[in-house]
Amino acid sequence: MNAxxxxxxxxxxxxxxxxIFLWSLFTGVGIPPLPEEAGVLYAASLAALHPQVHWxxxxxxxxxxxxxxxxxxxxxxxxxxxxxxxxxxxARILDEKKRQQIERHFHQxxxxxxxxxxxxxxxxxxxxxxxxxxxxxxLEFLIADAIYGxxxxxxxxxxxxxxxxxxxxxxxxxxxxxGAIVAGAVFYYFYRKLHGAxxxxxxx
Numbered sequence: 001m002n003a004x005x006x007x008x009x010x011x012x013x014x015x016x017x018x019x020i021f022l023w024s025l026f027t028g029v030g031i032p033p034l035p036e037e038a039g040v041l042y043a044a045s046l047a048a049l050h051p052q053v054h055w056x057x058x059x060x061x062x063x064x065x066x067x068x069x070x071x072x073x074x075x076x077x078x079x080x081x082x083x084x085x086x087x088x089x090x091a092r093i094l095d096e097k098k099r100q101q102i103e104r105h106f107h108q109x110x111x112x113x114x115x116x117x118x119x120x121x122x123x124x125x126x127x128x129x130x131x132x133x134x135x136x137x138x139l140e141f142l143i144a145d146a147i148y149g150x151x152x153x154x155x156x157x158x159x160x161x162x163x164x165x166x167x168x169x170x171x172x173x174x175x176x177x178x179g180a181i182v183a184g185a186v187f188y189y190f191y192r193k194l195h196g197a198x199x200x201x202x203x204x
Contacts, residue, residue, distance in 0.1 A: 013052045020061040028069025044160030059157050063149035070145050077132025094126030102130045114144040
C-alpha cells in the first residue's frame with residue numbers, strides 16, 4: 001500500500017469514526033427518539049463488518065459520543081434549569097412527581113443512582129437534566145460517565161460485535177430481518193412509554 005492509498009484508508013476510517021461519534025451523540029440526546037444503545041450497536045456493526053473500522057477506534061468513538069450527549073443534557077439543566085423541565089418535551093417523560101423523586105435519589109445515593117439511572121430509558125434523559133439543574137458535582141458526573149463508558153458501553157459494544165459477526169456468517173438477509181424487528185420493538189417501546197405509564201424509579 002502506497003502513501004496515497006494509506007492516506008485514503010485513514011480518511012475513510014476517520015469518516016466512519018466521526019459518524020459513530022455523531023450517531024451516539026444524537027441518540028444519547030434523544031434525536032431520533034432511540035435509546036443510546038442504538039449508537040453503540042451501530043459502532044459494533046461497523047467494527048464487525050467494515051474492514052477499515054477497528055474495535056479500538058469504534059469503541060472510544062461511541063463512548064465519547066455518549067459522554068458528549070450526557071454533558072449536553074447536564075449543561076442544559078445547569079444553564080436553563082427548571083425552565084427546561086417545565087417544557088412539554090421533557091414533561092411528557094418526567095412530571096413534577098418524578099422530578100422530585102429523582103432529586104431525592106440524587107441527594108441520598110449520588111453517583112450510585114446516576115449509574116442505575118442509565119438502565120432506565122427514556123427516564124435517564126431527564127435524570128441527566130435534573131443532575132445539571134440541582135448542580136450535581138460535575139466531577140462525580142464525569143466519573144460515573146467514564147465508568148459506564150468502559151463497562152456498560154464495552155459490554156454492549158463487544159456483545160453486539162460478536163452477534164453481528166455471527167449473523168454475518170449466516171447471511172445479510174437475517175441481519176435485515178432482525179434489524180427490522182429490533183427497530184419495530186424499540187419504536188413500540190418508546191411509543192408506549194411516551195403515551196402510557198412512565199418507568200418506575202427504584203425505592204429509596
